[in-house]
Amino acid sequence: xQSKPIALTILDIISIIVLGVAAYLSLFFAPTEAVMGQVxxxxxxxxxxxxxxxxxxxxxxxxxxxxxxxxxMAWDRFEVAAVEVSTxxxxxxxxxxxxxxxxxxxxxxxxxxxxxxxxxxxxxxxxYFMLRQGIDDPEKRARFGAVYTLLGGLSxxxxxxxIRLFRTIHPVVIGSASAEAQGGFDMTSDMKVxxxxxxxxxxxxxxxxxxNRIRLGQLEESVEQLKLNVAI
Amino acid sequence: xxxxxxxxLKATLAIVRKxxxxxxxxxxxxxxxxxxxxxxxxxxxxxxxxxxxxxxSVTAGxxxxxxxxxxxxxxxxxxxxxxxxxxxxxxxxxxxDRSAIYFGKAISNLTFMLVxxxxxxxxxxxxxxxxxxxxxxxxxxxxxxxxxxAVGTLLSTMSxxxxxxxxxxxxxxxxxxxxxLLAAVKASGGLLTGAEFSEILTPLNILIxxxxxxxxxxxxxxxxxxxx
Numbered sequence: 001x002q003s004k005p006i007a008l009t010i011l012d013i014i015s016i017i018v019l020g021v022a023a024y025l026s027l028f029f030a031p032t033e034a035v036m037g038q039v040x041x042x043x044x045x046x047x048x049x050x051x052x053x054x055x056x057x058x059x060x061x062x063x064x065x066x067x068x069x070x071x072x073m074a075w076d077r078f079e080v081a082a083v084e085v086s087t088x089x090x091x092x093x094x095x096x097x098x099x100x101x102x103x104x105x106x107x108x109x110x111x112x113x114x115x116x117x118x119x120x121x122x123x124x125x126x127x128y129f130m131l132r133q134g135i136d137d138p139e140k141r142a143r144f145g146a147v148y149t150l151l152g153g154l155s156x157x158x159x160x161x162x163i164r165l166f167r168t169i170h171p172v173v174i175g176s177a178s179a180e181a182q183g184g185f186d187m188t189s190d191m192k193v194x195x196x197x198x199x200x201x202x203x204x205x206x207x208x209x210x211x212n213r214i215r216l217g218q219l220e221e222s223v224e225q226l227k228l229n230v231a232i
Numbered sequence: 233x234x235x236x237x238x239x240x241l242k243a244t245l246a247i248v249r250k251x252x253x254x255x256x257x258x259x260x261x262x263x264x265x266x267x268x269x270x271x272x273x274x275x276x277x278x279x280x281x282x283x284x285x286x287x288x289s290v291t292a293g294x295x296x297x298x299x300x301x302x303x304x305x306x307x308x309x310x311x312x313x314x315x316x317x318x319x320x321x322x323x324x325x326x327x328x329d330r331s332a333i334y335f336g337k338a339i340s341n342l343t344f345m346l347v348x349x350x351x352x353x354x355x356x357x358x359x360x361x362x363x364x365x366x367x368x369x370x371x372x373x374x375x376x377x378x379x380x381x382a383v384g385t386l387l388s389t390m391s392x393x394x395x396x397x398x399x400x401x402x403x404x405x406x407x408x409x410x411x412x413l414l415a416a417v418k419a420s421g422g423l424l425t426g427a428e429f430s431e432i433l434t435p436l437n438i439l440i441x442x443x444x445x446x447x448x449x450x451x452x453x454x455x456x457x458x459x460x
Contacts, residue, residue, distance in 0.1 A: 068456055123407040130403055134394030144390050147453045151383065151408050154445060158411035160440055166420055 008211055015201075015208040022048070022194075022201035044194050048089040048202035050093040051117075055206065056086025061153030064146035073221075076142035079149060080132075081213035085206060086127040094118055095154035113163040120143060120159050124152040138224075240335075244330035247336025251310070252343065261309045265302040265348045272298045273356065287360055291420035296413055299349060299373075300380065304402050306344045307384040310337065311392040313331065320392075324458060334454040338385040345377050353410075362424070369423050375439040376416030379446060382408055386450040390457050415439045 033040035060082040065077035090180035097115070098108045109115065128148050135141040187195060239245070240293055276294045280286060314320040314337075323333050353373075357364045384405055391400040418435040421427075 053447065068453065118406050120410055127403045127407055130396070130400060131394065133389070134396040134397075134400060142234070143456050144393075144460065147386075147390065147456055150449065150453065151386075151446075154449060155408045155411055158438065158442055158445075159414075162411045162418070162435070164412045165415075165434055 004215070008208075008215070011204070011208045011211065015205045018201035018204050019196075022198045025194040025197050028065075030191045031188060033191075036104055039100055039103050042096050045202075046093055046096040046100065047098065047195065049089045052202045052206035053090035053093055053118075053121075056082040056089065056210075057153065057156070060086065060149045064149035065155070067142060067146040068150075072221040073138075073142060076145065077214050077217035077221075078210075079142075079145060080217060081210050083125055083128055083149065084213055085209045087122065089123075089202075089206070090118055090122055094122070106115055111163070113160050116163050117156060117160045121152070121156050124148075124156070128152070156221035187229045239330060240329050240332050243326075243332035244335040244339065246331060246340045247323070248343070251336070251340035254313075255340075255344065261306050262344055262347055264309070265306050265344065266351055268305055269298045269302045269348060269352050270355070272301055273352070273359070277359075282360060288364060288425055289421070291356075291360070291362055291364075291424055292417045295352070295420065296376070296417045298378070300406070300413055301429065302348055303345050303377075303380055303384060304405065306348075307341055307381070307405075308390040308391075308398050308401050310341055310344070311385075311388040312397065315392045320458070324460070326381070330455050330458060331451050333458065334385060334389075334450060337389075338381055338450075341379060341385050342381040345381060346374070349360075349373055349377065364424075366423065369420060372416060372419045372423065372436070372439070375436070375443060376412055376419075379412035379416075379439060379443045380409055382443065382447045382450055383412075386454060386457065389454070393457075412439065412442050415442065441446065 022044070026041050030041065030044070032038060060079050063075045063079035063082060066072075067079060075230060094115075097118075101110070102108050131148055132141050132145050135144060260265070272292065276282065276297070280290055280294070282290070282294075324330070353364045356362070365394065384401075387404045388401050391397060391404055392399055415435040415438040419432050419439065422432040422435070
């Protein structure tokens, strides 16, 4: 059995440090927003987790295609890691968004394109795990999983487009917001520091978790292999 | 390409003919889907209190929910029949392109869904005194059903090979089919409430885009889900 790589241990420690710094920057360093007050501080982690959630979703679909082309099990482990980590981050995004939405929009939830797409994406992920659970053959499990992430990756953007036909109140802080958006604001330079650092911190944490999960996948596989050897 | 193997079109049509012949001998699937649809409509009637006012705005939603539920029933059945008696292996052994199996199954699933819809529409019109006999509405229903069965056929082929089978199909299918269902509801609702054509154009475009993308993708990946 291979021991834990030293680089991964270092990355674990860096992840914890940057998480702490990001928390400090967003909770104490960034100025309080004039209209919404303290609750706006949720925004830094909300966008940070949403960004890596989206990143994981795209990586999973790409890994699915790579698996179907190469049939290399390493891509399957990468795909599972991406989906698992991204499911968790999207969940955190939704919870943080709800905490912010309650005072800002006066509701925990609304059927806005972003919110709905995030919820549907979570459901696609859950379906993905249920699909994998129902298949015993690892090679077939990898194939079906890859096909399903591909379908999910294609349908999620179309879901977003369709729901936009209805209406949106989600603010767009970067770029232009629609006239009906509520709760938007302009970032000061200190806010930008906290914001970009949070993006950076969650990217580091994402890479760290992905690495750990891929390693776990490899260990699982070697355990399976050892069990088979013992049985023979 | 061997000259002895039949063309893609011929093979596809042969599979469609097989499915339709089997179904029109027993009417097992269509009758189940039909009775189920009527039950769903009856439940909606009381759940939503479909009085004259609400009727206008919710008809499209009720219709598409009914079609989606009935569609899942048919999709499940049509694949588990193949799986149960080992017919799928027979189909896979046939010296034809694998995509012929996909297109054949998709076309027969679409046919069953359309037959059910063709009966539900007049019944609904009669029960609720809404005129659903409109060529533009039929077009929207056709586009929506094509997209739904295109993804549904692929996913039911997958779910039939898992341990949880029938339970799994709606869970796999609905999140992926949400765009097609929502766009279809939006377009049909627009037609029924007499909205401007420009308002209907966007969901209509999305329906067409969805159909094209998912038929193409299903065609490309079908080989991977039937491989042994």
